[in-house]
Amino acid sequence: MRAGKTAAYYTLGCKLNFAETSTIARQLEGEGFARVDFEDAADVYVINTCSVTEQADKKCRNIVRRARKLNPDAYVVVVGCYAQLKPKAIASIPGVDIVLGANDKFKVQEYLKNLDRSEGVLVKNEHIKETRTFHPSWSAGDRTRSFLKVQDGCDYFCSFCTIPLARGRSRSGSIDSVLEQVEEISAQGVKEIVLTGVNIGDFKTEEGHEFRDLVQALDEQAGAARFRISSIEPDLLNEEIIKKVSESKVFMPHFHIPLQSGSDVLLERMRRRYRAELYRERIQKIRELIPHACIGVDVIVGFPGETEEEFQKTLDLLHELEISYLHVFTYSERPNTTALRMDGAVPVATRQKRNKVLRMLSLKKQRAHYEAHVGTQQNVLFETEEIDGMLQGFTENYIRVQVPFDAELVNSIQEVHLERLNSDGIIEAALLLAQDRN
Ligand code: SF4
Known part of the structure; x- marks a missing residue:
């Protein structure tokens, strides 16, 4: 497959899976596959699955179908925990090209390059028990x-x-x-x-x-x-x-x-x-x-x-x-x-x-x-998204607070005074000016 194409990603399950999908995306980006939204027509769809998710099989089928609908010619690669546990079930889903278990999920580009569709679904899932390799x-x-x-x-x-x-x-x-x-x-x-x-x-x-x-x-x-x-x-x-x-x-x-x-x-x-x-x-x-x-x-x-x-x-x-x-x-x-x-x-x-x-x-x-923390001063890391005119963030001890949105505060750590708990269960806070700080 030539470079200069696009890839989209779908992640099911835990934070670990999200970290791994990001890593796969960076790897493919390095090979010339620009990352696009999953709802866009992409040349490659990578689906990172979870075995803990309820109805893993049904979810996987639906996502494969969605990908195929967005681009009927796309390559569909299914990786992750469910792919490790049930490779045959996934390979039987219409539209799947490649199934990669835990050991092979970081080699998507390599398998794409060598894929011959006329040979059917490519399944790689080695015995995980022996694995000692760690992929950061x-x-x-x-x-x-x-x-x-x-x-x-x-x-x-x-x-x-x-x-x-x-x-x-x-x-x-x-x-x-x-x-x-x-x-x-x-x-x-x-x-x-x-x-x-x-x-x-x-x-x-x-x-x-x-x-x-x-x-x-x-x-x-x-x-x-x-x-x-x-x-x-x-x-x-x-x-x-x-x-x-x-x-x-x-x-x-x-x-x-x-x-x-x-x-x-x-x-x-x-x-x-x-x-x-x-x-x-x-x-x-x-x-x-x-x-x-x-x-x-x-x-x-x-x-x-x-x-x-x-x-x-x-x-x-x-x-x-x-x-x-x-x-x-x-x-x-x-x-x-x-x-x-x-x-x-x-x-x-x-x-x-x-x-x-x-x-x-x-x-x-x-x-x-x-x-217990209302009335105290805390350091808050503000996030990036504006929600109803407010900017939210977490204190060091994981209390969700909000202040009126200010673009300057985005992704910054600020000292605030916790004022009161509102009816949405979020703490309303006031930014502290330098002279107010203890
Ligand atoms: S077996 Fe499962 S639940 Fe138990 S410690 Fe390991 S990952 Fe956690």
Whole structure:
């Protein structure tokens, strides 16, 4: 295929997928494929899939159909987790040209070049289990925030999760390569970098460096960017890391720690590597060292065996802990997981009811986190988009604030005074002039 053409991208799933799609797009741009919107007629469509998404197959089919409609002659390339797990199902979707699993998704251009359509669909998905290769990736959407993948894969095999099957064993880049990418991202004017991975706390390099060493190295590197740590497993978020974040000027006081259940019986069935008590200790340690931190929590409701009594344990623990918001997931049966064979299925209506209960609790917790900071001064990174005449941004401890739109403030860090919580759940803030600052 000759260069000088266009490519469009569609991403399903998590931040990691977004980072990887961005990287594939940059690679193709380097080969002369200008990036266009997915709704435009493009010469190549790349669809990055997710195996966790509900109805992955149906979604994938619809997107392929849309791409074909936009340009019937286009090349359609399907990559990512679902392509790794179900290559045959994807290859059978009419209109697909290339299917690339986890190992091959960064070689789109190479496969396009050698594609012979008369030979049918080209499928490359090697056995992911043996993979030790790490492909650095980072996303570049707007200029404000970038997701940087520092780790991939997972060795934990929780009983509800197919990610280890789709992404393989845990592996990481070197600290030096992360530092290089941070420089590259900062040079684009990006002000905040979110360190992302499948099991980021399991970051380990060939040189023997661990996640705490990465935090230390980033903290020492004087740069323009500030950092957030995306979701980190409680057993891997040790006191040392919490302490480093508490002392750091560039790491934001914000943690996202999956709990999944407050019941030890359920944690055991989920094959999680901690129990409720350890989780409690972690939150208490964060509060002790960083009292104003934002703490987000993932919870799964309706896992097999979650009786009313076990659910109540989750609810009690969440009530007790000083956390700032919840991400609530309703359990759904997934092929190729051990949870699928477990007894004690929870009726779907009960799962939904529990989800609602926790979402209400999340709103309450978030409100309390926001209100506790009304009247304080905070540093806010303003974003790029004007929304109803306002400009929004996040404080260091992840409170969403807004001020009247001013183009000069876009993608800048400013000191503001938090005035009041409005009815949309956003804090109205006032910019501080130099003489007002403490
Ligand atoms: S830690 Fe558990 S839930 Fe998270 S990716 Fe690994 S197996 Fe899946």
